[in-house]
Amino acid sequence: MFTIEPETPKSQAKELEKRKQSLEEQRRYHEQYLRYKSEKDQFLRKKPYSKSRITPALKTKRRRKNNKQKQKKKKKKILDKKREKERNEKENENEIKKE
Numbered sequence: 001m002f003t004i005e006p007e008t009p010k011s012q013a014k015e016l017e018k019r020k021q022s023l024e025e026q027r028r029y030h031e032q033y034l035r036y037k038s039e040k041d042q043f044l045r046k047k048p049y050s051k052s053r054i055t056p057a058l059k060t061k062r063r064r065k066n067n068k069q070k071q072k073k074k075k076k077k078i079l080d081k082k083r084e085k086e087r088n089e090k091e092n093e094n095e096i097k098k099e
Helices: 009-045 056-098
Strands: none
16 A cells, blocks of 8 residues: 655655754744743833823824814804704794784
8 A cells, every 4th residue: 555665865854954944943933932022021111101191092092082072062063053043033033923
């Protein structure tokens, strides 16, 4: 069924090369991991933002919130003007009817 090939110097050399490559890859990966971990540790050791300090994320959050509020105010102002116009028209009609 299956024939087992005897170990030849070429196949042994290929196996060694593969092993070397995989070990090199593992070593590089491990170095990257250690670098990442040290950077993360340094970042975590830094003092956290004080409450008075505004982070970029907080700035955008505040800006969005303020924009929403401005939009609501504009809509409300427009609605109030429309209602005021309608009231004035109704009052004028009522006055005309009374006269």
